[in-house]
Amino acid sequence: xxxxxxxxxxxxxxxxxxxxxxxxxxxxxxxxxxxxxxxxxxxxxxxxxxxxxxxxxxxxxxxxxxxxxxxxxxxxxxxxxxxxxxxxxxxxxxxxxxxxxxxxxxxxxxxxxxxxxx
Amino acid sequence: xxxxxxxxxxxxxxxxxxxxxxxxxxxxxxxxxxxxxxxxxxxxxxxxxxxxxxxxxxxxxxxxxxxxxxxxxxxxxxxxxxxxxxxxxxxxxxxxxxxxxxxxxxxxxxxxxxxxxxxxxxxxxxxxxxxxxxxxxxxxxxxxxxxxxxxxxxxxxxxxxxxxxxxxxxxxxxxxxxxxxxxxxxxxxxxxxxxxxxxxxxxxxxxxxxxxxxxxxxxxxxxxxxxxxxxxxxxxxxxxxxxxxxxxxxxxxxxxxxxxxxxxxxxxxxxxxxxxxxxxxxxxxxxxxxxxxxxxxxxxxxxxxxxxxxxxxxxxx
Numbered sequence: 001x002x003x004x005x006x007x008x009x010x011x012x013x014x015x016x017x018x019x020x021x022x023x024x025x026x027x028x029x030x031x032x033x034x035x036x037x038x039x040x041x042x043x044x045x046x047x048x049x050x051x052x053x054x055x056x057x058x059x060x061x062x063x064x065x066x067x068x069x070x071x072x073x074x075x076x077x078x079x080x081x082x083x084x085x086x087x088x089x090x091x092x093x094x095x096x097x098x099x100x101x102x103x104x105x106x107x108x109x110x111x112x113x114x115x116x117x118x
Numbered sequence: 119x120x121x122x123x124x125x126x127x128x129x130x131x132x133x134x135x136x137x138x139x140x141x142x143x144x145x146x147x148x149x150x151x152x153x154x155x156x157x158x159x160x161x162x163x164x165x166x167x168x169x170x171x172x173x174x175x176x177x178x179x180x181x182x183x184x185x186x187x188x189x190x191x192x193x194x195x196x197x198x199x200x201x202x203x204x205x206x207x208x209x210x211x212x213x214x215x216x217x218x219x220x221x222x223x224x225x226x227x228x229x230x231x232x233x234x235x236x237x238x239x240x241x242x243x244x245x246x247x248x249x250x251x252x253x254x255x256x257x258x259x260x261x262x263x264x265x266x267x268x269x270x271x272x273x274x275x276x277x278x279x280x281x282x283x284x285x286x287x288x289x290x291x292x293x294x295x296x297x298x299x300x301x302x303x304x305x306x307x308x309x310x311x312x313x314x315x316x317x318x319x320x321x322x323x324x325x326x327x328x329x330x331x332x333x334x335x336x337x338x339x340x341x342x343x344x345x346x347x348x349x350x351x352x353x354x355x356x357x358x359x360x361x362x363x364x365x366x367x368x369x370x371x372x373x374x375x376x377x378x379x380x381x382x383x384x385x386x387x388x389x390x391x392x393x394x395x396x397x398x399x400x401x402x403x404x405x406x407x408x409x410x411x412x413x414x415x416x417x418x419x420x421x422x423x424x425x426x427x428x429x430x431x432x433x434x435x
Binding site for chain 2: 083085087089103104
């Protein structure tokens with residue numbers, strides 16, 4: 001299954017609606033990077049509101065995607081991480097230190113705009 | 119378990135003891151002893167009162183007034199006898215124990231009292247019997263135990279039941295109080311923490327914090343640790359974890375209320391709190407939170423300034 005990536009002006013919007021498995025995650029990483037390359041987007045919002053489970057591999061992939069996108073000149077914000085997911089990640093010792101986060105899509109877009117203006 | 123307890127020359131009586139309950143011949147003997155005790159209740163009560171009063175001065179009941187102690191003793195002994203007469207647990211016993219629990223009488227008063235009753239009764243029965251051999255003795259002991267033990271069990275159950283009830287209520291109350299979240303302003307929420315933090319509470323704090331941030335859509339959360347007496351590595355670890363989790367869900371956490379001694383312990387323990395903002399007081403933290411959400415406190419012009427500007431304008435004319 002592929003995760004749809006929507007383009008909105010300079011931004012890419014991704015809403016992940018299913019629980020990610022390893023294959024989908026890798027596929028998503030490739031898709032996103034090629035989309036950034038093609039569209040020249042400067043900001044990416046990945047919305048995780050409907051994701052109930054994130055394991056250590058998925059967390060690593062997400063962290064990697066953020067770093068990779070940053071290398072390609074696109075800032076990434078993760079939004080809508082559920083409390084239970086956050087607690088699991090912290091328990092697993094995954095802090096996603098260099099990743100920007102926001103409460104919801106709206107806040108995420110505001111944050112992106114602020115960062116890009118700076 | 120069948121056991122021959124008593125064999126006399128004229129007739130053979132076999133006591134069958136099943137789970138501590140006396141049957142057949144035992145019943146007759148039981149009734150006999152029972153009537154001895156009930157018919158001589160006055161003497162037993164007198165002895166019992168003396169026995170109970172002996173304990174009075176050196177323990178818990180010494181604070182209780184003489185009259186109250188007397189009347190409670192009377193009531194207690196009446197309850198014991200009424201349950202003896204009726205051969206079992208009575209509603210009077212329930213009422214009595216409930217009353218004592220509500221008044222806060224110690225359980226040891228009741229157990230001591232019943233033990234004294236057991237001693238007095240056994241002594242009395244033995245002094246009434248013509249011949250005392252080991253068979254007779256064990257029979258009397260068994261019988262008196264059968265009267266007293268159910269009463270003790272009942273009372274202990276009532277007491278421990280009431281304690282367990284209180285403990286469970288308090289646990290719920292404590293949980294409700296342990297991690298409150300106050301939405302003071304749009305997008306700003308405060309969690310004041312008071313008292314020691316252990317692992318269980320830390321978990322509750324984190325859950326409440328994250329749920330609350332989502333619920334109130336808070337951009338900034340202030341964790342106020344003014345009321346936390348000791349911050350050791352474990353507490354700091356829990357707070358750091360909570361702050362990290364808050365960051366993951368897309369909000370910011372400010373730790374406020376760091377007292378000088380806590381700052382010293384944190385540094386001496388080598389805990390790194392550099393990653394998230396800290397402030398010494400809630401007030402400063404709140405101001406920082408306002409700045410983060412692009413707001414500030416504006417002081418309205420006071421009356422003094424009003425007068426000054428009035429004077430200025432007068433001078434200018």
